[in-house]
Amino acid sequence: MVVDLLGTTLEGGGQLLRLAVGLSALTGTPVRITDIRGNRSGPRGIKGQHLSAVRWLADACSARVEGDAKGSRELLFRPKTHVRLTSVPPIDIGSPGSVTLVFQALLPFILFASENHAALTIHGGTNVSNSPSIDYVTHVLVPMLHLIGLPPLTVRLHRRGWSTGRNEVGEVTFGITPLARDESLPAFTLVERGEVVRVLTRIVAPSSTARMFTTELAPALGRAFPGIPVDEAFEDSRHPKRLYLLLIAVTSTGCRLGRDWLFDRKATGEVAVAAMVKCVVKELSSELAHGGCVDEHMHDQLVVFQAVARGRSAVSAGAESLHTQTAKWVAWEVAGVDFDDDTCEGVALVAGDVKRGVMEELEEELQSVSLAA
Numbered sequence: 309m310v311v312d313l314l315g316t317t318l319e320g321g322g323q324l325l326r327l328a329v330g331l332s333a334l335t336g337t338p339v340r341i342t343d344i345r346g347n348r349s350g351p352r353g354i355k356g357q358h359l360s361a362v363r364w365l366a367d368a369c370s371a372r373v374e375g376d377a378k379g380s381r382e383l384l385f386r387p388k389t390h391v392r393l394t395s396v397p398p399i400d401i402g403s404p405g406s407v408t409l410v411f412q413a414l415l416p417f418i419l420f421a422s423e424n425h426a427a428l429t430i431h432g433g434t435n436v437s438n439s440p441s442i443d444y445v446t447h448v449l450v451p452m453l454h455l456i457g458l459p460p461l462t463v464r465l466h467r468r469g470w471s472t473g474r475n476e477v478g479e480v481t482f483g484i485t486p487l488a489r490d491e492s493l494p495a496f497t498l499v500e501r502g503e504v505v506r507v508l509t510r511i512v513a514p515s516s517t518a519r520m521f522t523t524e525l526a527p528a529l530g531r532a533f534p535g536i537p538v539d540e541a542f543e544d545s546r547h548p549k550r551l552y553l554l555l556i557a558v559t560s561t562g563c564r565l566g567r568d569w570l571f572d573r574k575a576t577g578e579v580a581v582a583a584m585v586k587c588v589v590k591e592l593s594s595e596l597a598h599g600g601c602v603d604e605h606m607h608d609q610l611v612v613f614q615a616v617a618r619g620r621s622a623v624s625a626g627a628e629s630l631h632t633q634t635a636k637w638v639a640w641e642v643a644g645v646d647f648d649d650d651t652c653e654g655v656a657l658v659a660g661d662v663k664r665g666v667m668e669e670l671e672e673e674l675q676s677v678s679l680a681a
């Protein structure tokens with residue numbers, strides 16, 4: 309049976325497509341998505357970044373795919389048989405599309421399917437609006453994935469690529485340690501946040517702004533986090549309009565909550581720096597005010613791991629974003645995972661066992677299914 313997903317459901321963007329295809333590849337459940345990214349105001353349908361993930365996963369699990377083209381509003385993804393991954397081909401998105409969103413789509417599959425340690429190289433954007441920056445992935449997502457029990461992951465940034473820098477394609481290599489064959493991801497609980505013990509600042513900006521950042525950040529962080537040590541790192545972006553600021557609160561239980569700002573529009577210099585600092589400090593403070601263990605963006609990105617884990621996982625977070633609601637909805641539709649608030653019983657996926665038998669049984673039925681059906 310093919311699971312039909314309406315692409316305008318809830319958030320109705322690219323995340324719905326990525327997660328649906330990722331879970332389809334993992335569980336062997338065929339999916340058909342219609343009106344893809346139908347809630348977006350710009351051009352709808354599949355973009356380069358989504359297509360890169362879909363095609364890579366299709367190759368990896370020998371899926372039959374229809375509608376895998378840029379701008380396509382419908383996609384049928386039918387994983388045929390699961391093959392243990394013995395190689396992990398690199399990906400060139402072909403635009404400054406987000407490297408980290410492609411990584412987000414592929415990571416669960418590689419975790420469960422790869423035979424060996426995987427080095428996945430992706431060319432594209434590393435600092436792209438409305439997506440996790442490579443800095444967020446390195447300093448927030450990866451440490452949080454370790455905290456919930458994933459095997460070691462590494463991020464090697466070779467070159468940055470900014471959303472607006474069409475000639476500056478970035479390159480990153482992700483090192484992924486897969487689960488051993490027959491192993492599952494144990495259930496995890498993130499419910500005790502503890503106290504904030506450190507604040508990390510990660511700044512990528514022209515060197516001319518370094519002093520401005522220090523001048524603005526010191527008093528703002530002093531007011532928001534009195535007495536908490538701050539660890540500051542600055543990288544020269546060598547471009548007047550490439551400004552990025554990430555603030556991370558590290559807690560006594562090892563949680564990391566981050567907020568960031570990518571500033572590549574008109575304002576430069578002191579005006580831009582002051583605006584970024586004010587905004588990000590305020591946003592991080594409100595993230596902490598909800599008392600949960602994860603920030604808004606981490607929340608939706610952990611749903612897939614809760615869904616595939618063995619046992620009952622729980623994550624305490626603030627108000628649920630549309631992205632989180634969408635992720636839970638896709639997990640229910642594709643894998644039958646029923647969330648009760650932020651708790652769910654995962655499907656206990658086993659590494660190296662991605663429903664080959666089920667797919668063979670379905671093979672005959674699938675012959676008759678197509679996008680036109």
Ligand SMILES: Nc1ncnc2c1ncn2[C@@H]1O[C@H](COP(=O)(O)OP(=O)(O)OP(=O)(O)O)[C@@H](O)[C@H]1O
Nearest residue numbers: 321322323324345348438439440441444605608631
């Ligand atoms: N500043 C940020 N830091 C970390 N993660 C982020 C940030 N902004 C967005 N994200 C995450 O990036 C993902 C964005 O998914 P979304 O569907 O909006 O994007 P998309 O694939 O680019 O599609 P679309 O082009 O339709 O928006 C979500 O998982 C969201 O939590």
